[in-house]
Amino acid sequence: MIIDNDLLSMQQARILAENAFAAQKKLAAFSQEKLDEIVEKIALAVESHVRDLALLSSEETDSGVWQHKLAKNRFVCTTVRDQLRSLRCVGVISEDADNGLMDVGVPMGVIAAACPFTSPVSTTIYKTLIAIKSGNAIVFTPHPQAQRSMKRVLDIMISAAAEAGLPEGCLSYLDTVTKSGSKELMGHPAVSLVMVSGVPGMLEAARSTGKPVIYGGTGNGPAFIERTADIRQAVKDILDSKTFDNGMAPSAEQSIVVDGCVLDNVIGALEEQGAYVMSEPESLALAELFFCPAGQRRKGTVGVPAVTLAKRAGFIVPEGTRVLVARRKYVADADPYSRELLSPVLALYVEDDWMHACEKCIELLLHERNAHTLSIHSGDPEVIRQFALKKPVGRLLVNTPAAFGGMGATTNLFPSMTLGGGSAGRGITADNVSPMNLIYVRKVGHGIRGKHVLGDVSEAIGNTPVPDASAAGKQTEFIESDLMQLLQQVLKEAIDTVR
Template sequence: MIRVDKDLLSIQEVRNLIEKAYNAQKVLATLSQEEIDKIVKAMAEEGARASQWLAKVAAEETEIGVYEHKIIKNLFATKRVYEVIKDLKTVGIIHKDEKNRVYDIAEPVGVIAALTPTTNPTSTALFKALIAIKSRNAVIFSPHPRAVDCTSQAAEIMHKAAVRAGAPEEIIGCINFPTLEATNLLMKHPKTSMILATGGSGMVKAAYSSGKPAFGVGPGNVPAYIERSANVNKAVKNIIDSKTFDNGTICSSEQALICEKLNSQNVRQALTEHGGAFLKQEDIHKLERYAFRCDGSLNPDIVGKPATYIAERAGIKIDSNIKALIVELDGVGINFPLSREKLSPILAFYEVENWKEACELSKQLLALGGMGHTLSIHSQDQEVIMRFALEKPASRIVVNTPSCLGAIGGTTGLVPSLTLGCGTLGGNSTSDNVGPMNLINIKRLAYETISPEDLQRQLFSNEINSNKNEEIVEKIVTEILKKISKC
């Protein structure tokens, strides 16, 4: 029997995929805006049609999340994203500044390495394929080892739709034998131009250390503050719905709820009415031991699992209709592991005296593992909302809406995206909701608007006028001082 070395097989697969994608992208780059838009439309429609099937495959393969919610994510990644990007100019001259005679010209970056997670495998693949082709780039997916089949199917569906609509063969590819060596080769290959990394912090760090331009996504540890002027019932419903959406697998879902003691009882009652269960102190300790391993890392067994599953394995008794586990904490940090990102229906709960305390607590939570990501606030007080927006180290501050859908541009006016940058605060290269415009180079055509001689005269003229003004001011001050001294 011949032994097949998976590492060597995956490396050769990557080499083949890159070579084919590189050549295909050269062809795609020659297409017109109309041709590109036709291809993108066909991809979005085919991806939307396959949303239920891909949700089923993803749920079965990864064994995390909620099938019905994965359908919504797939539709968001296709229909919602398409509606926003369809009219974007990504070919040729995309902007004209007639006054200053500057013209912006779009150029594709080339071959994009797209790293995808196990939490949102198909929706991320659909989304990245769509924005890559819209910007005339080739894309090769490196799927999470526990989501290979569903990611591969999503990539293949988008590839076939693109080719039928006029795109060259091999413009979208996917590694079928993912290994660490294969992913590293994909990121570092000379013909790879850019990396789109969605996943854990380790993956993002690897992308940034590859030597290639990269858009990485940092972790989210989203605080949700219910301020005293908020509609408590709506706020709590939004938070529970958001926290339990796909069992908490979207990184912008709420990780901690902060309320004021003034409205604490109303918040607690609403949480219970909407499916939350407050755990006793002894049960909180059980949950801490189960949710986090000895080295402090998150137990992957809780990711995307329902509250009842997590409680049972932690040895906690709850009713079968409970949607979220509420853990009341009085601190943040290493001694309070449940104050961190949990990617599951586990919600930390804090009480504060006022919005200023909520402000400081939010900063602590973000610093623990969500710097630059997202913050949620429920309030009718515009002054408080604006203070939070100005002072918090978050790239997205969503107001009176479910955080998981608001941050990705589902229920807000933000750019629809499943790749959320955290800026330099989170060690990322952008704070944008990443879209097609992040995947192009912009050349600028600039005509002379002033001759070198006129520029020189203008510069020296301004300097002379400035000197004259200084002389006048000095004379006035001197005269005033003389008058004062006489007095």
């Protein structure tokens, strides 16, 4: 028996979307307290499986560090859960009785979600929690390279949610995953919002649906080390961030831009703390590993340790090397180091001062139109302010490891596993995506002033007589008659011209 997986996946997508639409209508009647109860039970159910899920995802994707994936899973089940408790997303979410104002949170409806293979478990948990918290149904299309991991965690959550009273169909996933099925899901009329995280290949399909798209794109983020920075601490932050999960965190640094007058100090700190600054031949040999001639990323290069990458490129680095560093002069389409590598590899650029460094950072951020996250290490408040004002970026992180600061672990940004990339025009938000991005706010305003505040305009409106219907009819007849005469005159002139 021959089975067409594309057709099967498309049919599943239709059924799941329609079921989710019907189930969300029931969910929309739930109070915030009931939604919170379901979220708590889902998080608690997953928490007892986070270690096994981390091992499974590391094994399935053959990338990253399972202990670091475990840390991300725990972060979502504890820190994120704690943060969610304080939010009101549905019903009356704020009220100002003195000014007669009230805000009502309304769920978007059905969300179609795609998650990255770099963080398949933690991102899937996160999207589920924020969707249910805000009264939405959510249907996942698992990443082809992380299907077992995503399906396993979703099965755990679906079971826990059902026991807690979540209507059947509010949380589901495509079992037969194909690109056709994913497109069918995103474009289905029942779907109100599309969330695409770390799956650039699905972005155009998501945008073509005409629906709102939350896009958590690649960061390709530079880190600027300015002359007033604590150099040793800045380098430590960057290396700790870039080695987390072997460089796969979306907000992790992809390059370092150094203020020229402190270059020697930066190089010394890098080498002292386990970075290996490659020669030009070594940099070129390593660059060959990452992308095919057509530009697609080669498999087996994401989340791979630095020592392993060096061996594959044909050169040896000291044992214990944490990060490989390639010195570059220019940002160029032909240079792989200008792109996001999702590995413990950093490009290193040198500029004469912070203003030139500012331009270099902008060039890097715009190179793949993926403006996402930028970090700066500086002790000069004015330089930091200028970077914040001028950079086309979703988030600016100051004196912190970008991988941790971006997700809200070392900063007070909302703790999130989905970082919006809207600053590049590819999504509706550049926020650390939270439940508040999954609702719309209905505004309620009570009348508290009379129309006299409009002055003479109000008086003119109030004194305007009601038009007489018979007079209006006569005016219409006059206009129609006038137009007929004009048309007859134009036709006569046209005929005379022909003759």
